[in-house]
Each structure stands twice: as C-alpha cells, then as structure tokens.
Amino acid sequence: MRLAERRDESTVRTAGSRGPALMVMLAIGFGACSLLGCSRSEPGPAPRGESADVATPPAEAPAKDSGARSIEFRVESKPVKSLTAEALKKKVKPLRIEVFEPYEHANVVFTALPLEQVLDEAYGPSWRTHEAILFSCRDGYEPTIPVRRILDHRAFLAIDRLGDVGFTILKDEEGQKRRIELSPVYVIWENLDNARVRTEGDYGWPYQVVRIDLVSFRSRFQEMAPPAKSSATVLAGFDAFIAHCSKCHAINGHGGAIGPELNYPANPTEYLKEAWLRKWIDQPTLMRIAPRMPPLNPDLPDRARIIDEIVAYLGAMASHKVEPGTP
Numbered sequence: 001m002r003l004a005e006r007r008d009e010s011t012v013r014t015a016g017s018r019g020p021a022l023m024v025m026l027a028i029g030f031g032a033c034s035l036l037g038c039s040r041s042e043p044g045p046a047p048r049g050e051s052a053d054v055a056t057p058p059a060e061a062p063a064k065d066s067g068a069r070s071i072e073f074r075v076e077s078k079p080v081k082s083l084t085a086e087a088l089k090k091k092v093k094p095l096r097i098e099v100f101e102p103y104e105h106a107n108v109v110f111t112a113l114p115l116e117q118v119l120d121e122a123y124g125p126s127w128r129t130h131e132a133i134l135f136s137c138r139d140g141y142e143p144t145i146p147v148r149r150i151l152d153h154r155a156f157l158a159i160d161r162l163g164d165v166g167f168t169i170l171k172d173e174e175g176q177k178r179r180i181e182l183s184p185v186y187v188i189w190e191n192l193d194n195a196r197v198r199t200e201g202d203y204g205w206p207y208q209v210v211r212i213d214l215v216s217f218r219s220r221f222q223e224m225a226p227p228a229k230s231s232a233t234v235l236a237g238f239d240a241f242i243a244h245c246s247k248c249h250a251i252n253g254h255g256g257a258i259g260p261e262l263n264y265p266a267n268p269t270e271y272l273k274e275a276w277l278r279k280w281i282d283q284p285t286l287m288r289i290a291p292r293m294p295p296l297n298p299d300l301p302d303r304a305r306i307i308d309e310i311v312a313y314l315g316a317m318a319s320h321k322v323e324p325g326t327p
C-alpha cells in the first residue's frame with residue numbers, strides 16, 4: 001500500500017528510541033543525533049551567518065551524473081536486489097522536499113523519494129521487522145540507523161537538487177569548502193518543523209550511498225560488543241560508539257573505514273592518556289590542524305556523559321580483542 005503523499009502532520013515523529021528500549025545493550029545511544037545521519041564532515045560550529053554560497057561556481061565542477069546510479073539492497077549482507085535511482089523514480093513518486101541542510105547550514109530543496117516507499121519497493125513490507133539499516137557510502141562511511149527511527153520520522157532518498165549546482169552540496173572539509181557529488185542517493189530527513197530532529201539529526205547525512213543492508217545489531221556488531229557482564233556505563237558506551245563512531249571507525253575489524261581501527265592491535269586507551277582521548281572526541285582541532293574527524297555533535301544533550309561512556313567502552317574493549325578476519 002502506498003503511503004499518502006503528505007503524511008498527516010500530526011504523525012508522531014519524536015524519537016521513541018531513547019530510554020530503556022528492547023535491546024538494553026544497544027538502544028540508548030540510538031536516540032542520539034547520528035542515527036539520523038552521520039557526521040563524516042564537520043558541519044559543526046560553522047559560522048552561522050555565513051551559509052555556504054551555493055551560487056559560487058564550484059571549485060571542482062560537479063561531475064555530470066553518468067547514469068550509473070545503482071543502489072544494492074541486501075539483507076544480513078546477502079544481496080537481494082539492485083535498483084537504479086532512475087528505476088526507483090518510476091516506481092516511487094518523487095517529491096520536492098525542503099530541509100535544513102546540515103553541511104551548508106541552509107535550507108535546500110531536493111527531489112526525493114520517501115525512504116519507506118523505497119524500502120517497500122526493494123524488500124516488500126518485511127523490512128519493518130528488522131532492527132536497523134546499514135548504509136554504505138562510496139568512501140567507506142557506514143552509518144547505522146534503527147528501523148524505528150525511520151518509522152518515527154520522515155526520511156527520504158534525495159536523487160536531485162533544485163537549482164543550478166547539480167546534485168551536489170558545498171561541504172567544509174579540513175577547513176576548505178568543497179563541492180561534493182551526492183549521487184547515487186543522499187539520505188535526508190524532514191527537519192524544518194521538528195526541533196528534535198534538528199538538534200539531534202542535523203549532523204552530517206550519508207551521501208553517495210551505494211548499499212542499503214537490513215541488519216540486526218547482534219549479528220552486525222558481534223565483534224564490537226563488550227563482554228556481556230560489562231558495567232552499565234560500558235554498555236551505554238557501546239551504544240554511543242555505534243551511534244557516533246562506528247560509521248568511521250572499526251573495532252576488531254568491524255565498522256567504518258574512514259578513520260583508523262580503534263582496538264586491534266592497539267586501542268587508544270593503551271597509547272593515549274585519557275585527557276588526550278577525550279580531546280579527540282570532544283574537539284579534534286585541539287589534536288590536529290584541520291582534522292578529518294569531526295567533534296562529537298556539539299548539540300547533543302548529555303554530551304559529557306556520552307564521552308565518559310565511550311571512553312569506558314574503549315577501555316573495556318582493550319582487554320577484549322579479536323583479530324580482524326578471524327571468525
């Protein structure tokens with residue numbers, strides 16, 4: 001059944017996943033920002049007034065879309081279907097969606113397909129019973145978003161942008177503005193009328209998404225999980241790590257590939273003083289000039305506690321190493 005083009009605005013969109021949820025080990029951190037997207041870049045504390053000038057000719061001309069815009073759909077790592085953005089567009093009605101775009105810090109209008117309808121097209125209705133969706137981006141970025149989040153809020157796969165800059169955004173990378181091609185698809189969230197989605201979710205969204213995989217936390221994050229008897233702080237830190245860090249960093253060989261592996265063979269709690277580890281998370285610019293790593297979302301509520309928890313989790317993993325590649 002197709003969803004109505006505009007869902008009733010009274011639809012509950014506030015995150016339901018905060019607080020004690022089904023999977024004690026995994027639920028808590030997911031209420032937080034990055035589940036709505038990811039923070040491959042640092043939209044961070046950018047100069048608010050100076051929104052990216054979309055009219056400026058791009059330093060690198062946006063590559064004209066080649067037509068090869070295939071997205072692979074998987075279930076628990078097994079490929080089930082491959083669809084191009086063009087094929088999806090024929091099956092799911094594209095809408096014009098205006099959002100507050102977190103990289104440009106400005107309102108941008110995209111042509112976009114409701115994510116729920118795309119998932120129905122790819123998987124049938126059964127995707128709703130899965131725990132999470134892992135998005136894989138061309139550059140090794142791997143954010144995970146709980147299915148709950150997608151049901152509670154309005155997410156879209158953007159396939160084009162209105163205006164004359166092509167399907168691109170202007171993004172701050174290591175202190176320089178670069179124009180980034182978003183194709184095949186860019187995951188965006190309706191956030192103009194939802195303050196909570198704004199503060200929690202406006203922190204990097206996955207673009208150049210080439211793969212969508214339905215996963216369960218247990219199977220996907222097995223090697224990253226701390227021992228079951230770990231303290232509540234460590235378990236909460238695991239949630240937070242998956243929400244905020246695993247999209248770029250691997251633990252025991254599992255996770256994103258934008259930043260370095262953080263457990264095997266050496267864990268940062270073994271070679272960094274705790275104060276320096278905290279700086280990496282809190283404000284990487286205190287560690288490196290123009291770091292590629294963004295700070296933990298500055299708008300997160302309970303940010304200090306989340307940092308404590310992540311540090312506790314990393315500490316626990318130091319004595320829980322699994323050589324990557326070993327089953």
Ligand code: HEC
Binds near residue numbers: 277288
């Ligand atoms: C957008 C991708 C990204 C995210 C998200 C991210 N990091 Fe990083 N991280 C990097 C990159 C890239 C580096 C390598 C240094 C650099 O270029 O900034 C790095 C470096 C580090 C380092 C230093 C490691 C070393 O040996 O030098 C630590 C520690 C670290 N990250 C921890 C974290 C934690 C904890 C989180 C979650 C709160 C996190 N990172 C989130 C990309 C990311």
